[in-house]
Amino acid sequence: MTSLLDRYRLMARMRAFEDACAEGIRSGELRGELHLAQGQEGIAAGMVDALRPDDWMVSNHRPHLHAIAKGVPLFPLMAEIYEKAVGLAGGKGGHLHLFDPDHRFSTTGIVGSSLPVALGHAYAARLQETDDVAIGITGDGGTNTGQFHETLNMAAIWSLPLVVLVENNEYAISVPASEVIAPPGIAGRAAAYGAWGRRVNGIDVEAFAAAFDEAVAHARSGAGPALLEATCHRFRGHYEGDPDVYRSPAAHAEMAATGDPILIARARLLERAEADESSLDRILREATIEMADLLESVRAAPAPDPANALTDVFARAEP
Amino acid sequence: MTLRANANLSELIAQTMEMEMERDPRTLLIGEDVGYSGGTFGASRRLFRRFGEWRVRDTPISEMGFTGMAVGLAMSGWRPIVEIMFTDFFGVCLEQIYNAVAKNRYMSGGRVAMPITIRAAGGAIGVAAQHSQTLWGMLAHLPGLKVVAPSNPYDYRGMLAAAIEDDDPVVVIEHKGVYLEKISDFALGTTIPEGRYTVPIGQAAVVRPGGDLTIATLSTMVERSLAAAGILAAEGIEAEIVDLRSVVPLDHETVVASVARTGRLLVVDEDYQSFGLSGELVSRTVEALGPSGVRGLRRLAEPDVPIPAAKSLEDEVIPSVAAIARVARELVA
Ligand SMILES: Cc1ncc(C[n+]2csc(CCOP(=O)(O)OP(=O)(O)O)c2C)c(N)n1
Numbered sequence: 037m038t039s040l041l042d043r044y045r046l047m048a049r050m051r052a053f054e055d056a057c058a059e060g061i062r063s064g065e066l067r068g069e070l071h072l073a074q075g076q077e078g079i080a081a082g083m084v085d086a087l088r089p090d091d092w093m094v095s096n097h098r099p100h101l102h103a104i105a106k107g108v109p110l111f112p113l114m115a116e117i118y119e120k121a122v123g124l125a126g127g128k129g130g131h132l133h134l135f136d137p138d139h140r141f142s143t144t145g146i147v148g149s150s151l152p153v154a155l156g157h158a159y160a161a162r163l164q165e166t167d168d169v170a171i172g173i174t175g176d177g178g179t180n181t182g183q184f185h186e187t188l189n190m191a192a193i194w195s196l197p198l199v200v201l202v203e204n205n206e207y208a209i210s211v212p213a214s215e216v217i218a219p220p221g222i223a224g225r226a227a228a229y230g231a232w233g234r235r236v237n238g239i240d241v242e243a244f245a246a247a248f249d250e251a252v253a254h255a256r257s258g259a260g261p262a263l264l265e266a267t268c269h270r271f272r273g274h275y276e277g278d279p280d281v282y283r284s285p286a287a288h289a290e291m292a293a294t295g296d297p298i299l300i301a302r303a304r305l306l307e308r309a310e311a312d313e314s315s316l317d318r319i320l321r322e323a324t325i326e327m328a329d330l331l332e333s334v335r336a337a338p339a340p341d342p343a344n345a346l347t348d349v350f351a352r353a354e355p
Numbered sequence: 356m357t358l359r360a361n362a363n364l365s366e367l368i369a370q371t372m373e374m375e376m377e378r379d380p381r382t383l384l385i386g387e388d389v390g391y392s393g394g395t396f397g398a399s400r401r402l403f404r405r406f407g408e409w410r411v412r413d414t415p416i417s418e419m420g421f422t423g424m425a426v427g428l429a430m431s432g433w434r435p436i437v438e439i440m441f442t443d444f445f446g447v448c449l450e451q452i453y454n455a456v457a458k459n460r461y462m463s464g465g466r467v468a469m470p471i472t473i474r475a476a477g478g479a480i481g482v483a484a485q486h487s488q489t490l491w492g493m494l495a496h497l498p499g500l501k502v503v504a505p506s507n508p509y510d511y512r513g514m515l516a517a518a519i520e521d522d523d524p525v526v527v528i529e530h531k532g533v534y535l536e537k538i539s540d541f542a543l544g545t546t547i548p549e550g551r552y553t554v555p556i557g558q559a560a561v562v563r564p565g566g567d568l569t570i571a572t573l574s575t576m577v578e579r580s581l582a583a584a585g586i587l588a589a590e591g592i593e594a595e596i597v598d599l600r601s602v603v604p605l606d607h608e609t610v611v612a613s614v615a616r617t618g619r620l621l622v623v624d625e626d627y628q629s630f631g632l633s634g635e636l637v638s639r640t641v642e643a644l645g646p647s648g649v650r651g652l653r654r655l656a657e658p659d660v661p662i663p664a665a666k667s668l669e670d671e672v673i674p675s676v677a678a679i680a681r682v683a684r685e686l687v688a
Contacts (some may be wrong), residue, residue: 340668
């Protein structure tokens with residue numbers, strides 16, 4: 037089992053990774069809406085024990101940390117985010133569309149559309165009689181799409197090994213979940229499908245890891261789908277550049293003070309005397325250096341050749 | 356209502372909806388983030404405070420549900436404006452759009468009206484395949500929908516007002532690249548009258564006269580074509596530019612009249628090339644003038660590939676000023 041110290045390191049690296057991504061927006065190297073998951077590291081870092089290389093993961097528009105959790109190598113990952121020729125898709129997908137079939141990872145930028153795709157992976161696992169599971173990830177906003185219901189219903193009637201993981205960061209852009217989700221909340225909907233359902237505090241990496249382990253074990257056992265709702269905060273705006281008018285400075289300060297999975301893990305490590313301040317600081321520093329080096333090598337990589345814009349539409353080059 | 360001197364396009368759009376909602380109390384706006392936050396690009400600012408949550412509704416991410424809701428609202432006598440944040444998301448509500456919004460009048464023998472305006476942001480600004488499409492060709496293929504894509508502030512106001520006033524469903528495709536552009540920075544249509552006005556849907560405009568070739572285009576490609584025409588003029592080639600303004604109805608008469616004079620047609624389209632606007636316009640022109648009535652025809656559209664993320668790749672597939680000038684030159688040569 038991954039130790040809390042290791043999870044702390046992983047979360048620190050995840051945060052530094054996304055800091056390095058954000059630099060591209062500030063410098064103008066990256067265009068478009070870059071969605072960072074800072075504040076949600078507890079969820080991604082809590083997934084690593086339960087996941088196996090053969091499991092499938094389908095992420096949404098906030099995909100970078102999920103990709104790291106799934107084992108996607110950092111260099112081609114960041115290179116794709118920076119739209120480089122050596123990126124996962126040679127710069128065609130960009131930060132919003134990350135595909136790594138080798139690591140059974142994919143994304144969609146269309147809210148809700150991740151879930152039926154994960155359902156397909158779960159169906160395939162059943163057909164192939166493996167005990168692989170599929171993880172479909174959505175935000176709270178995505179649970180209001182029809183695809184959420186359709187997916188869970190099908191997974192339940194066919195007892196498919198699907199985990200629907202909902203990152204409930206309270207907002208869909210500016211719209212609070214409390215105003216657009218009818219009681220009894222998200223996890224409570226599992227009952228409607230006779231599925232396993234639970235709500236867990238996603239900023240507590242250990243609590244999340246335990247719940248995720250259980251959800252995956254349930255799906256892997258053949259007992260049908262699991263619906264895991266993890267509460268968390270999104271520290272940044274919806275995307276880099278979002279004026280974030282719907283949250284007050286006080287709400288931000290509160291989030292930073294009490295809602296940071298890294299700080300919570302840190303306090304616990306100190307309390308249990310599993311690490312001291314200086315070693316924890318060193319971990320943060322090392323993460324920053326690692327990602328700065330990574331960014332430097334990504335920046336040195338060439339942009340895609342314009343001629344490649346026309347390839348890959350079909351399996352074979354057009355006659 | 357006057358606009359601030361340095362107002363941007365999104366402000367003009369918000370103010371247009373405000374005027375229309377004030378004029379007609381049956382008009383309402385529904386969509387994601389249109390209310391409290393005032394719209395993704397600020398294109399519905401102030402409306403929530405002004406009209407309240409029952410007329411400016413922040414919805415869940417349930418496009419199929421709320422587009423269908425607009426159908427029921429329209430049948431109950433309301434005039435909904437539905438915002439589908441990006442055109443790319445039409446996929447999740449297309450059922451309601453093409454089977455109800457577009458067909459109910461016809462299927463009811465004309466007895467049911469669908470006064471629905473669907474606003475959506477289209478076009479490429481570096482957000483890759485799932486967030487860069489315009490899709491007006493796809494929508495135009497469906498009988499029963501009017502499809503407009505303005506190019507300048509004057510038309511953005513006048514055509515949106517006309518769409519809201521229209522008793523038929525109108526899809527207005529705004530371009531994400533220009534929401535934050537200052538009105539005074541556009542090449543055309545920068546003078547906005549104080550009072551309400553409409554621009555009729557289905558009338559193209561000749562925005563630059565010229566005798567050597569006709570460039571027919573719309574939305575932001577109008578400005579790019581004007582820039583290309585400037586380059587060409589310096590080389591002695593005079594391009595006439597027709598801003599189509601709407602895809603349905605498609606004012607091919609204006610284009611045909613122009614090509615009858617210039618003899619050559621170039622269609623510039625920020626949409627996929629095949630089975631779309633460019634082919635439609637070329638065939639209507641040939642049908643009208645006969646194969647011998649035209650000396651040359653070219654299309655410059657997206658080369659039937661999804662829009663890539665990287666700038667170097669995106670530039671390759673979205674018509675650029677240089678590409679427009681190059682193809683125009685080849686056509687005239
Ligand atoms: C079908 C569809 N509608 C709207 C959007 C625009 N959009 C992108 S992310 C988002 C909010 C998603 O909220 P949530 O699922 O809670 O995820 P979070 O951003 O909070 O992580 C919206 C409305 C989209 N990408 N797809």
